[in-house]
Amino acid sequence: xxxxxxxxxKTCKHNTVDGFIEDxxxxxxxxxxxxxxxxxIHGIGIGAPNANYYTGMIEDAVNLPWPTPxxxxxxxxxxxxxxxxxxxxxxxxxxxxxxxxxxxxPYTFLPLTVR
Numbered sequence: 001x002x003x004x005x006x007x008x009x010k011t012c013k014h015n016t017v018d019g020f021i022e023d024x025x026x027x028x029x030x031x032x033x034x035x036x037x038x039x040x041i042h043g044i045g046i047g048a049p050n051a052n053y054y055t056g057m058i059e060d061a062v063n064l065p066w067p068t069p070x071x072x073x074x075x076x077x078x079x080x081x082x083x084x085x086x087x088x089x090x091x092x093x094x095x096x097x098x099x100x101x102x103x104x105x106p107y108t109f110l111p112l113t114v115r
Contacts, residue, residue, distance in 0.1 A: 047092030
C-alpha cells in the first residue's frame with residue numbers, strides 16, 4: 001500500500017463532536033478531490049481511543065473534549081453516505097504497520113489491551 005495523502009485535525013479546537021465532524025468532512029473532501037478520488041471511496045476506517053468496534057462508538061475516552069459515548073461511525077457514515085468502521089487506535093496502528101510498512105520484516109508486535 002501507498003499513502004497518497006495525509007492531514008490532521010485537532011480535536012481539542014472543537015467544542016462539540018459535530019464541529020469536529022464538519023471539519024473532518026471539509027478536509028477529507030479536499031483530499032479526495034485533490035487526489036482524483038471522487039466516487040472511488042466506498043468505505044472509511046477510523047481508529048480512535050476507546051473505540052468499540054462492535055458498537056461504532058467511542059466510550060469513556062478521557063483524552064477527547066466531548067462527552068461520551070460518541071457514535072462516531074454513525075455520524076461519519078451519515079455525513080458521507082458510505083459505510084464506516086471504527087476500531088481502537090492502537091489496534092489500527094499495529095494493523096497498518098503490519099500490512100503496509102514492514103514488508104518482509106519479522107513481526108514482533110504484541111498488542112495488549114487493558115480493560
